[in-house]
Amino acid sequence: MVNTRIIGILSGKGGVGKTTLALNLGAALTDFGKNVLIVDGNLTTPNLGIHAGIPLYPTSMHDVLKGNVDIYDVMHIMYNGLKIVPASINLNDLKGVDPDMLSTSFIDLAGKIDFLLIDGAPGLGSEALSIFKASHEVLGISTPELPALTDLLKSVRLAKDHQKEYVGSVVNMVTKKKYEPNREQIESFLEGVPILELVPHDHHVRHALSKRVPVIYHKPNAKSSLKIKSVAAQLAGKEYKIPWHKKIFNRI
Ligand SMILES: Nc1ncnc2c1ncn2[C@@H]1O[C@H](COP(=O)(O)OP(=O)(O)OP(=O)(O)O)[C@@H](O)[C@H]1O
Numbered sequence: 001m002v003n004t005r006i007i008g009i010l011s012g013k014g015g016v017g018k019t020t021l022a023l024n025l026g027a028a029l030t031d032f033g034k035n036v037l038i039v040d041g042n043l044t045t046p047n048l049g050i051h052a053g054i055p056l057y058p059t060s061m062h063d064v065l066k067g068n069v070d071i072y073d074v075m076h077i078m079y080n081g082l083k084i085v086p087a088s089i090n091l092n093d094l095k096g097v098d099p100d101m102l103s104t105s106f107i108d109l110a111g112k113i114d115f116l117l118i119d120g121a122p123g124l125g126s127e128a129l130s131i132f133k134a135s136h137e138v139l140g141i142s143t144p145e146l147p148a149l150t151d152l153l154k155s156v157r158l159a160k161d162h163q164k165e166y167v168g169s170v171v172n173m174v175t176k177k178k179y180e181p182n183r184e185q186i187e188s189f190l191e192g193v194p195i196l197e198l199v200p201h202d203h204h205v206r207h208a209l210s211k212r213v214p215v216i217y218h219k220p221n222a223k224s225s226l227k228i229k230s231v232a233a234q235l236a237g238k239e240y241k242i243p244w245h246k247k248i249f250n251r252i
């Protein structure tokens with residue numbers, strides 16, 4: 001697909017922050033002037049629409065995958081132009097859905113979107129595998145704990161098996177406690193793939209979720225927001241330095 005980067009956000013383990021990262025990265029990339037679409041690839045337990053505060057919607061990604069509607073018909077335009085395609089939270093809508101139709105549903109978007117982020121499904125079953133297949137690149141996310149890192153390592157290897165570029169990992173909910181592995185240890189465990197950013201455990205993230213807005217808008221200068229914006233800058237190839245006064249402010 002020319003000029004459209006399709007990035008699958010995958011972890012293996014559930015609950016490590018994929019949807020939070022997808023939404024905030026999408027918002028940050030849009031702020032960097034990119035045309036961004038986030039698609040909910042988590043078809044059995046989707047919640048991108050909930051994170052983004054999209055009110056009840058009659059049609060969704062499920063209908064696109066069934067071939068009932070065009071992807072443009074289920075696109076919600078948010079904030080400053082970020083586009084979101086949520087999946088249905090109604091279990092009945094799963095009937096007749098083929099996750100392998102994901103890549104086909106993106107064909108019309110070729111060249112019209114700069115970044116297509118797929119909010120990944122947990123696990124490494126057929127849903128997640130379809131996301132690997134539909135993506136050009138894989139962005140991994142894990143917490144700094146062995147079970148989550150073990151699952152992410154499988155995702156790193158799967159990305160290689162599917163000849164996808166593994167752009168790097170985000171380590172989320174970092175507390176920097178002594179018992180947590182550090183950046184070097186995690187990179188070594190993940191067979192040398194780079195860590196793009198360590199995002200701290202930050203109560204503002206949950207507060208933002210309760211308000212259904214991205215944390216980068218809820219608290220733009222929160223540590224988590226600054227780190228996620230740094231990931232977006234790295235993806236977009238933009239210069240982004242966290243201003244020194246914000247670093248000091250965050251320490252106080
Ligand atoms: N950096 C963070 N600090 C504190 N809480 C966080 C952080 N990142 C995510 N969370 C919280 O962790 C929970 C899980 O996040 P999220 O839904 O993004 O995970 P997920 O990987 O998408 O889950 P699933 O695998 O079920 O799709 C949410 O309550 C979210 O607010």
Ligand SMILES: [Mg+2]
Binds near residue numbers: 120
């Ligand atoms: Mg999720």
